[in-house]
Amino acid sequence: MADQHNPGAYRAYRAACPNCGAAVEFRSAASASAVCSFCRSTLVREGDALRRLGESSELFDDHSPLQLGASGQVQGAAFTLVGRVQYAYADGRWTEWHALFDNERSGWLSEDNGAYVLAFDRPLKDRVPQVGTLFPGQKALIDGRAWDVASVTTVHVHAAEGELPRPPLAAGTATKAEFVIADLRNDQDEVGTLDYADAAQPQWSIGRAVRLAELKLTGLREGGSEKKLAGRSLECPSCGASLEIRLDSTQSVTCGQCKAVVDVSQGVGTDLAHYQQNAVTEPQIPLGRVGTLKLGTPQPLAWQVVGYLERCDLPAPGDGDEQTFWREYLLFHPTEGFVFLVDAEDGWSWARPLTGVPVVKGDSATWAGARFKQRWAYRAKTVYVIGEFYWRLRRDDAVQVTDYDGEGANRHKRLGREQTTSVGGTGGSGNGEVTWSAGEMLDAKVIATAFGLDPQATAALKRDAAPVAGGKGGLGCAGVIILLVLLLFIVLLLSRCSSDNCDQLRSTFGAASAEYQQCLSSRSRSSSSGGSFGGFSSGGGGHK
Numbered sequence: 001m002a003d004q005h006n007p008g009a010y011r012a013y014r015a016a017c018p019n020c021g022a023a024v025e026f027r028s029a030a031s032a033s034a035v036c037s038f039c040r041s042t043l044v045r046e047g048d049a050l051r052r053l054g055e056s057s058e059l060f061d062d063h064s065p066l067q068l069g070a071s072g073q074v075q076g077a078a079f080t081l082v083g084r085v086q087y088a089y090a091d092g093r094w095t096e097w098h099a100l101f102d103n104e105r106s107g108w109l110s111e112d113n114g115a116y117v118l119a120f121d122r123p124l125k126d127r128v129p130q131v132g133t134l135f136p137g138q139k140a141l142i143d144g145r146a147w148d149v150a151s152v153t154t155v156h157v158h159a160a161e162g163e164l165p166r167p168p169l170a171a172g173t174a175t176k177a178e179f180v181i182a183d184l185r186n187d188q189d190e191v192g193t194l195d196y197a198d199a200a201q202p203q204w205s206i207g208r209a210v211r212l213a214e215l216k217l218t219g220l221r222e223g224g225s226e227k228k229l230a231g232r233s234l235e236c237p238s239c240g241a242s243l244e245i246r247l248d249s250t251q252s253v254t255c256g257q258c259k260a261v262v263d264v265s266q267g268v269g270t271d272l273a274h275y276q277q278n279a280v281t282e283p284q285i286p287l288g289r290v291g292t293l294k295l296g297t298p299q300p301l302a303w304q305v306v307g308y309l310e311r312c313d314l315p316a317p318g319d320g321d322e323q324t325f326w327r328e329y330l331l332f333h334p335t336e337g338f339v340f341l342v343d344a345e346d347g348w349s350w351a352r353p354l355t356g357v358p359v360v361k362g363d364s365a366t367w368a369g370a371r372f373k374q375r376w377a378y379r380a381k382t383v384y385v386i387g388e389f390y391w392r393l394r395r396d397d398a399v400q401v402t403d404y405d406g407e408g409a410n411r412h413k414r415l416g417r418e419q420t421t422s423v424g425g426t427g428g429s430g431n432g433e434v435t436w437s438a439g440e441m442l443d444a445k446v447i448a449t450a451f452g453l454d455p456q457a458t459a460a461l462k463r464d465a466a467p468v469a470g471g472k473g474g475l476g477c478a479g480v481i482i483l484l485v486l487l488l489f490i491v492l493l494l495s496r497c498s499s500d501n502c503d504q505l506r507s508t509f510g511a512a513s514a515e516y517q518q519c520l521s522s523r524s525r526s527s528s529s530g531g532s533f534g535g536f537s538s539g540g541g542g543h544k
Helices: 444-450 455-461 477-495 499-509 514-523
Strands: 013-016 023-026 033-035 041-046 049-055 071-074 077-089 092-101 106-112 115-122 139-142 145-164 179-185 190-195 203-210 252-254 261-263 290-293 301-314 325-333 337-344 347-353 359-361 364-367 370-389 399-406 413-421 432-442
Touching (some): 115 190, 115 337, 290 444, 337 432, 347 444, 432 444, 444 455
Antiparallel strands (some): 033 145, 071 077, 115 203, 139 145, 145 179, 290 301, 301 325, 325 337, 347 432, 359 364, 364 370, 370 399, 399 413
């Protein structure tokens, strides 16, 4: 008889591990592989017997709230998480959970740029592009449907656990075999994944974004939303100060004492990659502050500031040295993931990464029934960061950015596209990522109220108010004279941009002003990785 709390238990199968003798249970007759929970042997079913392929590596603790045995529902269909595969690539690791439904259908629950995607394997009826022929930004035809290639990543299976529908490639061998995984998106808000572990017969799956709150999950890991390194001492490799990591998805963190950027994407060890950066400014919204805002969710939610970035564009040859600077705040919610709060010259906005891709024709784009017009196309980078980030930050990494403004009744809406390149890998298939974001403009007063900022800080948030504006938004004669004098003053200061002059600009225009930022950048530029409107360049792809 089946256990009502255990989907798939009608056809449970149990056998002894050939290595240690421990009982290994299969909840589905269709499952082909499992990892022994006692000796970590990777096992394959052959009729009524189990064959050992080797020993799986120890799982990297991703501190996810998910765990084996957790259960939930999707559109009334119950499922249980019975296995997981952990992949490793140049920029870190990510986990895909095997979700077994009560009708023995298998699904995959995985993270996608701070959100979650639930995908199901699909049969391939037609031939697919060969491995090595795909690259980010390319159009591809898969089973008669058009897709945009979002990322191409060279990976290997780091470890596996529990029950799986097929054996993980090389998970039980000493040598980790590398292969390519390509993530694709379409205008139906779907995510497609081509897994080239078997290059002759790639695995194909299609999924959609899901909200953990809607899955009605039970049996989650206690304290999984916080990243606590129990029994380990994590010190800054630059100055030795203690590093505190709170988020389960953190790939990079900055030292609170020396401001070094520390890479924790490969796990916590004795030799953490890091780089120094020059201290620039402190964020106007303090890290750790919580604000209640409605940012693309049905109801307002409490968002916490966990990261802060200062970014700039990279002038093209012939454009001179003038640069534009802007600031971004990375906001986090335990079940909704991440959102970016953007502070630019034309005001404030929010942005969230998309799982799908807009339809682009020329300089126009369409998404969710709204039309957008291309405004800017440029290269950009990040010059300063504080806090924790779910992507790996590298010095001097640049991204290609395209910004779109909404038209007509949707003029308050925004779209952004960023394309990165990624290091490492032997796939020869252009490792990197294309990510789209969507969001809307926000009033500075709304932000100030949400985060409980004092009146002085509230006034400093306003970017779109022109102090010399007159008439119907234009400048009067007095305004023109004042503006010319002000511009002359800025030019004189920038021409003598020493440390003292930068301090003078800071006291005159404020620490977060573009004038102060440009003075600092002309004196000394220290950079990492980043982008524009959406600001979410991850250096990896898709489910990472």
